[in-house]
Amino acid sequence: MKTILVVLDGLSNQVAQFAMGYLHAECAQGKGHYYSLTCELPSLSRPLYECILTGVPPVESGIIHNGVDRLSKERSVFHYVQEAGLKSAAAAYHWVSELYNRTPFVPARDRHTLAPELPIPYGHFYYDDGYPDSHLFEDAESLRLRYDPDFLLIHSMNIDDCGHKFGLSSTQYRNRARMADGYLSHWLPGWLAAGYQVIVTADHGMNDDHSHGGNLPEETQVPLFVFGRAFSRHADATPRQTELCGTVCELLEVAHDKPWCQALLAEPRG
Helix, strand or coil: CCCEEEEECCCHHHHHHHCCCCHHHHHHHCCCEEEEEEECCCCCCCHHHHHHHCCCCCCCCCCCCCCCCCCCCCCCCHHHHHHHHCCEEEEEEEEHHHCCCCCCCCCCHHEECCCCCCCCCCEEEECCCCCCCHHHHHHHHHHHHHHHHCCEEEEHHHHHHHHHCCCCCHHHHHHHHHHHHHHHHHHHHHHHHHCCEEECEEEECCCCCCCCCCCCHHHEEEEEEEEEECCCCCCCCCCCEEEEEEEEHHHCCCCCCCCHHHHHCCCCCC
């Protein structure tokens, strides 16, 4: 089944519990389910992009801080999709391009990617943390409409950017989360009507020191919302961040060798 993975960078579960009114409303209507999970350590962005997309924790992948600017050595969702003859696309921060396509990121070459030979053949990649989430979701939708990808990654940065500027307990951070929820209210109904399975999560949270990277609950507890008929919506499922890659592969029905959360899915493959 075609799948969209939305990563809201820096969204702490502490705020997601009350700020994502639209997503919680869909769950209340039985169209999805809300879980929380604990991110891997260190609770930093590039290491956790790698973890989400490959199922490998940072201390094993070697992507242990944001300055590790090399291609991933692991097999990602994008690689499995490519090997299965399916298509991937991504509207995401440029570190995703550096992990799976080409490094270093060269904006004139890589910002708008159309390269069928690469693991992410279709992409809009940005490099400014303040790049508007409104534009990011429109970038993603343009990729979906133009290329009809089987797997689409949407990765927004504005929540994290506000957290670094103003901190976890700030009005600005909370309202930025609410804005992301509003953007999803515009796009998610159409995705679900078109038969997509949709996962909304975060890489890590945020603290009141305007940072993250450690093991405080506000840094490590992140939301996980799932929508679509492929999900079980079992309240007792306990998904792990390292299982997201394999779970996406199961949804896409592509061969993989990653751990996955069977309890999340309504009809897991044998």
